[in-house]
Structures are given as C-alpha cells and as structure tokens.
Amino acid sequence: xxxxxxxxxxxxxxxxxxxxxxxxxxxxxxxxxxxxxxxxxxxxxxxxxxxxxxxxxxxxxxxxxxxxxxxxxxxxxxxxxxxxxxxxxxxxxxxxxxxxxxxxxxxxxxxxxxxxxxxxxxxxxxxxxxxxxxxxxxxxxxxxxxxxxxxxxxxxxxxxxxxxxxxxxxxxxxxxxxxxxxxxxxxxxxxxxxxxxxxxxxxxxxxxxxxx
Numbered sequence: 001x002x003x004x005x006x007x008x009x010x011x012x013x014x015x016x017x018x019x020x021x022x023x024x025x026x027x028x029x030x031x032x033x034x035x036x037x038x039x040x041x042x043x044x045x046x047x048x049x050x051x052x053x054x055x056x057x058x059x060x061x062x063x064x065x066x067x068x069x070x071x072x073x074x075x076x077x078x079x080x081x082x083x084x085x086x087x088x089x090x091x092x093x094x095x096x097x098x099x100x101x102x103x104x105x106x107x108x109x110x111x112x113x114x115x116x117x118x119x120x121x122x123x124x125x126x127x128x129x130x131x132x133x134x135x136x137x138x139x140x141x142x143x144x145x146x147x148x149x150x151x152x153x154x155x156x157x158x159x160x161x162x163x164x165x166x167x168x169x170x171x172x173x174x175x176x177x178x179x180x181x182x183x184x185x186x187x188x189x190x191x192x193x194x195x196x197x198x199x200x201x202x203x204x205x206x207x208x209x210x211x212x
Contacts (some may be wrong), residue, residue, distance in 0.1 A: 001037065002029040019045060040070075050074040064093070072096045082205055084110055085117075100124050105204060115139055115147060118204055131159040134202040138192075142171055151188070155202040164188055164199070 004027040005018040018024040028038040039051040050071050054063055056078065067074040072095040079088045086108045091101035107118040121133035137149040148171060156162045161182040168191070170176040180188040185200050198206045 002031050002034075003027070004029065047071045048073065052076045054078045056080075067093075068095065076101075081110070085205060086110055086113060087204070103127070105129070107204060112139075112147075115149070117198075120202070120204060129202065129204065131155045131202040132157050132162075134159075136199050136202075138196060138199060140168065151196075151199070153199045156182075159202040161185055161200050166191070 026040040075092045088106045093101045103122040120129040136153040138151040140150040164180040166178040
C-alpha cells in the first residue's frame with residue numbers, strides 16, 4: 001500500500017508534519033492501481049475512525065476483523081454501477097455502542113460522485129429500506145454558479161413524499177423557502193424544467209434503471 005498523509009483540509013503533507021498536528025488523515029492507496037482503499041482519521045496519533053473501501057472480491061468478515069484490531073469506529077463502503085448512477089452501500093460500525101452496523105445505501109450520478117441524490121437507511125434484519133429514514137436531494141446552481149441542494153425531500157412510512165423543502169426562492173433565507181407535500185407535488189414540478197418524478201417516492205433509483 002502507498003501511504004499519503006493529509007491535513008484536515010485534504011492537503012498532502014509530509015509524515016513529519018502530520019505527526020506534529022493534533023488531527024490528520026492517512027490515506028492508503030493500492031500501489032498497482034492507485035485506487036483508494038482506506039482512510040484513517042487520527043487525533044494525537046491515535047486512530048479514532050476508519051473509512052474502508054471494499055472491492056467485490058474481498059471477504060467482508062476478514063475486513064471487519066482487520067478493522068476491529070485498529071478502531072472501534074469504522075465504515076465499510078462498497079460501490080456498484082447502475083446505468084448513470086453509483087450506488088454506495090455503507091456499513092458503519094460503532095462497537096462501543098452496538099456490534100451491529102448501521103447499514104445505508106447512497107446514490108450519486110457517475111459524473112457527480114460528491115453530491116448524493118438519495119440516501120436510505122436499511123433495516124438490519126430484512127435489509128429493506130426504511131422509507132421514513134430516506135432523504136433525497138435535487139441540485140441546481142446558485143447565483144455564484146455553485147451547485148447546492150436546492151430541494152430536499154423526506155418520506156412517509158408508505159414511501160410517498162412527506163415534505164419537499166424548496167430553497168430556490170432564496171437559498172440563504174429559510175423564511176422564503178416553499179413547502180410541498182405528495183398532494184401538491186405537481187405544483188413543485190411546474191416550477192422545474194426537468195422531470196423530477198423520481199423524487200415523489202422513496203424508491204432508490206428511477207424506474208428506468210436496473211442495477212448491473
């Protein structure tokens with residue numbers, strides 16, 4: 001593995017400089033592929049959490065045992081493609097609280113892997129999504145050309161839209177934000193040029209997309 005030290009702002013620094021800081025991050029890259037495998041988050045030279053990026057051919061049980069030796073707090077992520085989308089499945093372990101992980105699925109566009117469009121918490125036993133713990137975001141650009149989550153969506157137990165909060169009237173002033181429900185969704189759609197029917201329910205992916 002290739003090790004790269006970074007400060008909390010993501011800037012590459014030397015090992016010597018890192019060890020003088022209260023907080024720094026240690027990135028591990030596969031030497032052959034340059035693929036990021038692991039990030040250790042350190043404070044006062046002690047690991048307080050780890051993000052591990054698991055490939056499909058790795059054994060999850062072995063990875064869990066490996067990470068347990070290093071920290072009580074760690075997150076294992078595996079990514080897969082689905083058409084124009086990336087689905088990240090995360091298992092967040094906090095062993096001081098519970099042996100069972102918090103399992104979630106998060107969807108991104110391939111060309112925008114930083115901004116999620118859907119995040120679901122799964123039931124540990126059934127591995128089915130919990131609709132009322134699902135969040136979706138629709139993005140647009142602000143007046144400075146910066147992308148932001150312009151509309152945020154939450155859902156009811158039956159998976160139908162509970163509330164859409166539209167920040168586009170004035171992103172910086174929540175008093176001007178507009179609110180929509182399942183019954184008034186068509187009014188929100190009328191304000192948006194693109195089809196946003198995906199956001200009307202808690203479904204993980206648009207209906208036209210099949211996982212590969």
